[in-house]
Amino acid sequence: MSAAQETLAGLLVTKLGVPAEKVVPTAAYKDLALDSLALIELTMLLNKELDISLGDDLLQGGTTIGETVELIDSQGVRA
Amino acid sequence: MNPSPREHSGVAITGLGLVTAAGADAAAAWATVMTGRSTATRDPELAGLAVDFSCRVPGFDAAALLGPAAAWRLDRFTQLAIVAARQAVTDAGLDPETWDGTRVGVIVGNSLGGTATWEQQHRRLLEDGPKSVSPLTIPMGMPNMVAGYVAIDVGARGPSMVTATACASGTTAIGLARDLLRGGACDIVLAGGTESALTPAAITGLQRMGGLSGRTDDPAAASRPFDAARDGFVAAEGAGMLVLERPEDARARGARPYAHVVGFGSSSDAYHATAPDPSGAGMERALRAALADAGIAPDAVDHVNAHGTSTPLNDVTESRVLRRVLGERPLVTSTKGVTGHPLAAAGAVEAGFAALALRHSVVPPTANLTRLDPEIDIDVVSGEARRAEMEIAVSTSLGFGGHNAALVLAAA
Numbered sequence: 285m286s287a288a289q290e291t292l293a294g295l296l297v298t299k300l301g302v303p304a305e306k307v308v309p310t311a312a313y314k315d316l317a318l319d320s321l322a323l324i325e326l327t328m329l330l331n332k333e334l335d336i337s338l339g340d341d342l343l344q345g346g347t348t349i350g351e352t353v354e355l356i357d358s359q360g361v362r363a
Numbered sequence: 364m365n366p367s368p369r370e371h372s373g374v375a376i377t378g379l380g381l382v383t384a385a386g387a388d389a390a391a392a393w394a395t396v397m398t399g400r401s402t403a404t405r406d407p408e409l410a411g412l413a414v415d416f417s418c419r420v421p422g423f424d425a426a427a428l429l430g431p432a433a434a435w436r437l438d439r440f441t442q443l444a445i446v447a448a449r450q451a452v453t454d455a456g457l458d459p460e461t462w463d464g465t466r467v468g469v470i471v472g473n474s475l476g477g478t479a480t481w482e483q484q485h486r487r488l489l490e491d492g493p494k495s496v497s498p499l500t501i502p503m504g505m506p507n508m509v510a511g512y513v514a515i516d517v518g519a520r521g522p523s524m525v526t527a528t529a530c531a532s533g534t535t536a537i538g539l540a541r542d543l544l545r546g547g548a549c550d551i552v553l554a555g556g557t558e559s560a561l562t563p564a565a566i567t568g569l570q571r572m573g574g575l576s577g578r579t580d581d582p583a584a585a586s587r588p589f590d591a592a593r594d595g596f597v598a599a600e601g602a603g604m605l606v607l608e609r610p611e612d613a614r615a616r617g618a619r620p621y622a623h624v625v626g627f628g629s630s631s632d633a634y635h636a637t638a639p640d641p642s643g644a645g646m647e648r649a650l651r652a653a654l655a656d657a658g659i660a661p662d663a664v665d666h667v668n669a670h671g672t673s674t675p676l677n678d679v680t681e682s683r684v685l686r687r688v689l690g691e692r693p694l695v696t697s698t699k700g701v702t703g704h705p706l707a708a709a710g711a712v713e714a715g716f717a718a719l720a721l722r723h724s725v726v727p728p729t730a731n732l733t734r735l736d737p738e739i740d741i742d743v744v745s746g747e748a749r750r751a752e753m754e755i756a757v758s759t760s761l762g763f764g765g766h767n768a769a770l771v772l773a774a775a
Contacts, residue, residue, distance in 0.1 A: 299435060300435065301426070301430060301431025301432040301434065301435065317432070320498075321498045321499050321502070322436070324498040325435075325497055328494070328495065328497065331494070332495075340498075
């Protein structure tokens with residue numbers, strides 16, 4: 285698991301209350317009951333934890349966890 | 364059985380939810396209030412401030428009670444109210460899965476909104492810049508959101524709103540709820556109040572205006588309503604929610620009411636921003652209006668759960684009005700000696716305690732009342748609870764802004 289993947293999964297479960305078993309690469313945020321406000325909150329948390337700068341509107345309801353990891357990794361965070 | 368005239372014009376309290384420093388449900392809160400021991404303690408979150416103690420709900424775990432999402436998406440004043448609302452609905456024996464939600468209203472008193480949210484996000488803005496401010500700041504901080512979130516939680520699709528009459532807010536909410544039921548707009552109303560503002564800026568603001576007790580060497584002795592040595596109130600958090608229904612509806616489904624809300628009155632001092640009119644004329648008008656609304660003679664009142672904040676000004680002014688209007692007969696208590704002053708929640712919490720006093724035929728003692736202020740000439744219960752057969756209780760509330768409100772409750 286990459287650092288990005290680990291951090292994302294950790295934030296989803298511990299900060300946003302998503303059940304751990306639902307945190308799989310193919311899961312889209314809309315299926316995790318995360319609305320647009322929750323996604324901005326998640327973006328803030330990721331930016332702070334990983335010292336990156338994802339834009340506020342990057343994560344959408346249809347974005348998957350796997351796609352998010354790719355977006356983060358493209359900013360230079362590697363395992 | 365035909366409804367009595369009093370019952371006919373009133374509404375039944377069929378469910379009660381109390382989340383207070385005295386206990387996180389109605390039974391626990393009542394048991395603590397009956398001991399007459401203060402719950403005020405030093406508060407680590409207020410460390411270093413001029414007043415560093417409060418009455419906080421012990422061990423409140425929002426994640427465990429409401430789920431992890433509610434724990435971070437809702438400010439604590441909303442969390443407390445949802446828990447109290449759920450308790451009240453369960454206590455009333457109602458099932459939100461089966462009721463007609465379009466006929467259910469939610470009226471919640473609140474004063475300061477999400478002060479923890481505002482203070483935390485402001486700190487983030489100053490320290491880390493705009494990008495660090497949560498997009499949930501507004502929906503967490505707005506006072507009205509508590510009514511919205513309670514409505515979401517229980518599926519209440521009738522009118523929902525927040526009443527803001529400062530420390531009278533909970534009382535105002537119950538009065539308004541009664542009108543919605545009597546006017547036919549709703550069949551069930553969840554009414555009450557909530558506050559959680561034990562945060563550095565809010566507490567410092569209260570301290571700077573001279574409202575709070577400064578008894579930092581002995582917090583447990585600080586809230587002492589009607590006592591000669593009182594020096595201010597102790598800030599508290601909490602929520603009280605009541606399920607209200609028309610008596611005939613309650614009877615039809617076999618509910619057992621705690622009591623009936625049979626009268627409501629409100630008025631404004633139009634005198635000063637924060638100080639009560641020392642003549643007590645405004646409070647007197649609210650109290651007399653509530654009695655007239657109930658059709659009850661002043662000398663029929665058995666018990667008063669007073670506003671009794673423990674401030675020098677309130678308690679003497681209030682006691683004079685009680686004496687003037689009700690005489691010397693009623694057994695008066697201020698449960699704020701135990702609970703502290705939960706601001707907008709106070710009226711709802713205290714209406715709940717007044718209903719429990721009627722149900723159990725006993726008046727809880729006022730904590731820390733060891734020497735009655737010689738200026739005060741009413742029968743304040745202190746030391747031990749006093750048993751009495753009681754038919755009629757009054758709950759009074761006064762708020763910054765000169766808001767006065769009073770409820771009359773009748774035994775079920």
